Amino acid sequence: MNIGIIVFPGSNCDRDCAHVVSEVIGQTAHLIWHQDSSLNGMNAIILPGGFSYGDYLRTGSIARFSPIMEAVIDFAGRGGLVLGICNGCQILLEAGLLPGAMLRNKNVSFICEDVYVRVENADTPFTNTCQSGQVLRLPIAHADGNYYTDPVTLSALQANAQVVFRYCDKDGHSMPSMNPNGSIDNIAGIRNAKGNVLGLMPHPERCAEEILGNQDGRLIFTSLLASLIGNAALTV
Amino acid sequence: MTEDIKTLPPSHITPDLIQQHGLSEEEYTQIVTHLGREPNLTELGIFSVMWSEHCSYKSSRIHLKRLPTEGPHVVQGPGENAGAVDIGDGLAAVFKMESHNHPSFIEPFQGAATGVGGILRDIFTMGARPIALLNSLRFGELDTPHNRHLVKGVVSGISWYGNCIGVPTVGGEITFNDIYSKNPLVNVFCLGIVKKDRLLRGLAKGAGNQVLYIGAKTGRDGIHGATMASDSFDDASEKKRPNVQVGDPFLEKLLLEACLEFLEQDLLIGIQDMGAAGLTSSSCEMASRSGTGIELDVAKVPRREPDMTPYDVLLSESQERMLLVAQPGKEDAVLAVCRKWGIDAAVVGRVTDDGVLRIREGDQIVAEIPADAIAEGAPRYDRPSAPPQYQEILQALNLDTLPDVKDPVDALLQLLDCPTIASKRWVFRQYDYMVGTNTVVCPGSDAAVVRIKETGKALAMTTDGNSRYCLLHPYMGGGLAVAEAARNLVCSGAKPLGATDCLNFGNPERPDIMWQFIMAVEGIADACRAFDIPIVSGNVSLYNETNGLSIYPTPIIGMVGLIEREDDITTQWFKQPGDVVVLLGETREDIGGTEYLKIMHSREQGMPPWLDVEREQAVQQCALTLIQKGWVQSAHDCSEGGLLVTLAECCLTHPSTPLGATITLSQERLRLDALLFGESPSRIVLSVTEGNLAHVTQCIQDMEPKVPMSLLGHVTDTDTLAVTVQGEQHATARHLSWPITDLADRWHNGLTRQLGIEHS
């Protein structure tokens, strides 16, 4: 499979994602420059973490206007799988591919540490190799991961099973005290209504290899692959 | 054209102006001799920054010669932007440490951030991709709002810059002492990886080659930063506003990627970052290293502000800028790469063969100086040195008048609570230590371990230095820093390959400070020689003095070691109940200079622990052998706080499940405080499985030279650290015990409590 990883100026998890795509799930990773305008031949797209444009105005706000984003929006519109990790998730929000916005973490600081998330919906192209309710240990590394959306949108997210991950303790209890950043309803990751776009703040690509002491993140990538293989015709 | 400058009317260089530029009368006379005439103001500015302590190393250079800089692994020794060692498979590790002390005191956030930016540039100008940052910080005690403000500002500045550019900050150290209240230290270390045969250097070879400027536009920021870093502080210094530089990590990320692309396309002859003294020092150093000259037109330099004079442009320390040399014909390709990354770039001059730094503004020559006169011709001083009068008083500690510890249970809790020993999680949680997906051992163990994806090997790295030891005995303190750094690497399973240093001292014009400096350098040099660890790069920061009060002598050692096999990677925490706890090395009556003495008796006094280099080497060799045989579950070196703190850390630092231990210590002739809290070096606490114990004991017994070993007890799944002290004098043994939760509370929350932050 051909998996495109968009490189924005200031992306810095692009190579990490490419490493997992090629070395862990054995697929072809293509680094795609943000000035390009086409995603020819890609089966799925990853918007990687980092600090696109330094996050100088708001996270993801400037990258959202990169030329490639039109192609990404188009790709998503045609049902292509798009995974946004951390800054990638923030870009998806700014681009309107996912609802809501990110506020500064409740403690105002950057937080880098492992957290637990519960898989709320295992019936997505990004979680189909997980069990529903499964607890994953994943690292977060962000200063603006405090997800916010208005009450109406939140109800819709909940009603449509669009909340894919919630912060929880290691036994899967999703309590406010396990919320690292103040995110509404302990949300760590959401998908769009159609289900083909996922944004999450934790970094699955950082825990997909044995040597790193944790392989929970691998599941996100194997799920992505599983759904692509089941859907191999989809070269948007 | 050249006539212009020589026929200028006698310039108005007054004694006042010379003094403002931080130059002495003799230095001015030397300038006139070098030029054969009086300098103009621009030239005076150039000499002033280039001959500053910061750029010229004029007080330190002759002493730095003592450091061993060669070895079979050394690919690049001192003298370039950074040093490099061979790590096998055709790769080299490029690393260096640098200080940003003065700027961080004036503006902690930006000062620390731009410090990170500077050291990163040193690494990627060598063509290496930076893969790890560490930092070594010193602050005053946290009982004043200002010190808390400095700590928060510095940590968030480092966090902002490092996180944004996407280089993981994988470790470091931070300690607190009031001597740093008015002069905190911010030392940053960076390591990168490059193909050995692709190493770039700061060269300006080949007359006719093009000189290019890339990166941020030049503003007036930081004019005279280098002179400032070479000056003592007084209360007015905080007002030195124009010196404040603002970092732009986003731009630096673009520069980094662009530079690596230049390398890939083989576009450059040489490259040098514009650090202290900006355009001036980068061009002089490149020319001087290559025996060439450089001609620059300041009018072509991209600028941020109107009405800048050549003086301003040459001396600006605007961040995120580089100077490149490329063959004619290649400049278009360089400019194209810059366009791709959205970076300003301009051809600003060319390499000449006359050895002269010639600066024009359009048609007009505004400065003309032999490059060698500025770089190599800089003054070199053998400043007078003498031990301070107070040295003997400091070293005198009469143990007869020091009551032994009464309540060891409370003493351990107090030590774990003190910010120098307590967990630094509040600090490193703000650093992205995982980006790059190479960090195998995250902050929280003796050394950070970063894998090299290309080779399956890994590098361990650490920074260490104990300034109290250095105050009490600078020679010993220097050696102990080297020993501890190496020990930390060995505990992680690595063989030390090379080191860098950052030498932070007071005012070198004072003989006592100069003495501290010379002694410490000698201690470092002798220890490095004994352990066969070359120093491949480094940095000197002098004039760390405010209102006449100097900091403690604070040499910091950054060290890098190689781990050949993944299986050898070792961490400090106990792994499973039932494992046997073993101590390598020997506990002596080392109370002088300890953290215990400071916390429990408010004294910073005595002789620091004595380093026996042969013993140290034997212990390290032994630990590494056991690790490589696969027999070691955990290894942790004993440092600040002594044996009890080390054992408590072994119990507590497991990332998910803390364990207990049951320990028996035999007091023999030692004082109890020395046994529990003394800081004898050359000690390592190991844990091994019961099944491997016989192999381990046999192996240790077979070691030559002999390594003292004692079996201390077992790891347990109880919630208790239980220590029995068998005294010789006392018939009955003494039982001490701590609930792990109590230890954990003190250790986890000590730092945040003092910072006045609720844990979150």
Added chain:
Amino acid sequence: MKAKIYITLKNGIHDPQGQAVQQSLHTLGFDSVHDVRMGKLLELDLQDMEKESAEATIENMCKKLLANTVIEDFRYEIVET
């Protein structure tokens, strides 16, 4: 012509930065501070722009880029220079 653009979090949206500032102010003894909200101020230098079209242009910039209208409000002033 200059424009000053003020971007603030919408009412009712939690403002962690404002809260942190408030807490620090309390720690310093400024007890009369009951609430702090933190926003952004952008000062734009505009050239060759007609006053009439300026408002629409600035409005446009704000909606497109400068503010995230899911969470932020904006207002602006135009200053003739």
Added chain:
Amino acid sequence: MKAKIYITLKNGIHDPQGQAVQQSLHTLGFDSVHDVRMGKLLELDLQDMEKESAEATIENMCKKLLANTVIEDFRYEIVET
């Protein structure tokens, strides 16, 4: 009583944030934007404070905490409510 505090970078201090915004505005076709400087806006809700002492207090807050006077200037307005 409310106070609005405006914190801006001093003249001559480099403003990478403002620059990034400016470039982005250009990319979006807003070519007439010649310079952008980014600052902060703090809105404080003050209670039980005398108008006379308010100015001094706010001044004090700014110097002590809100502005980084090494690189930033501040000004403020007091709004009676």
